[in-house]
Amino acid sequence: MTDKNIIFLAEQYIGMPDSTVRKIADISGWSKSTVHNVLTSDRLKELDRSLFYGCQKLLHDRFATKHIKGGEVTKRKYKGVKRKWVKNLLMFY
Numbered sequence: 050m051t052d053k054n055i056i057f058l059a060e061q062y063i064g065m066p067d068s069t070v071r072k073i074a075d076i077s078g079w080s081k082s083t084v085h086n087v088l089t090s091d092r093l094k095e096l097d098r099s100l101f102y103g104c105q106k107l108l109h110d111r112f113a114t115k116h117i118k119g120g121e122v123t124k125r126k127y128k129g130v131k132r133k134w135v136k137n138l139l140m141f142y
Contacts, residue, residue, distance in 0.1 A: 050087065052096055058087050059100045062107065069111065 058077060062068050062084075070088070074081045087093060088108060094101040 050083075052092075055087050055090070055093050056086060056096060056100070059093055059097070059104050062088060063103050068107075070108075094120065 053070050058073060058079075061076065062070075062073050065072070070084050074084045079085065079087075085108075087105045093104070
């Protein structure tokens, strides 16, 4: 991967407020693992140190809050769902 591609991926990740590794992979056409490796690589650190640390901060913040977002989605999914106990089984309808 060229230096221009590495900088491009990092700028896309930093520039989009709701960007995820998965979204950047879809946009760029590379796999998620390739995008993640580029964003955490020593090569990016050598090319642009501030961009590297910005990506590291976003990756860490998103990793730290993903369990909260998952809980919110589950809460919305089951909000308003009626529950009924039938013979010791919880039924949703």
